[in-house]
Amino acid sequence: MLEDVLGNVNKERVLVYLTARGDGYPSEIAGFFNAPATPIQVQAEKLETAGVLYSRLVGRSRVYSFNPRCVYVKELKALITRVLEFYPEDISTALLNNRRRPRKPEKPLKRSIND
Structure with missing residues (x-):
């Protein structure tokens, strides 16, 4: 939608993802949108250079x-x-309803119907 305004669909993906989730790393963003990670990384770096984003190392x-x-x-x-x-x-719901906390150790895994 904002591709024409921003000049790049990957820039829009980075901004939409970070708006919905607060933070993220390029391969996570690329995986969500089924896109290659390199163009997402390039756009995130450009946005950081422009002062719109900042980055930090986590591990x-x-x-x-x-x-x-x-x-x-x-x-x-x-x-x-x-x-x-x-x-x-479906995309907006998946973006906004993301659970990132790990599962409790005592909580059982969901089993498929075929198990």
Whole structure:
């Protein structure tokens, strides 16, 4: 949707993903959208150079988030949130309803019907 405005669909993917989830690393974003990781990484680096994002190392992974010092970050997030309302329902639901915490050790795994 914002590809024409932002100039690149991967830039839109990075911004939409980070708006919905707060932070993420390029291969995680690429995996969600079934896209190659390299173009996502390039766009995340460009957004970091522009001051829109910042990154930090978590282990060996570089995690990106919105830069709170960016003067227009609130307006950009508001625009991306508005665009997210027009995404297909399955994509927007998957983006917004993500559970990242690990499963409790005592909690049993779900079994398939065929087991």
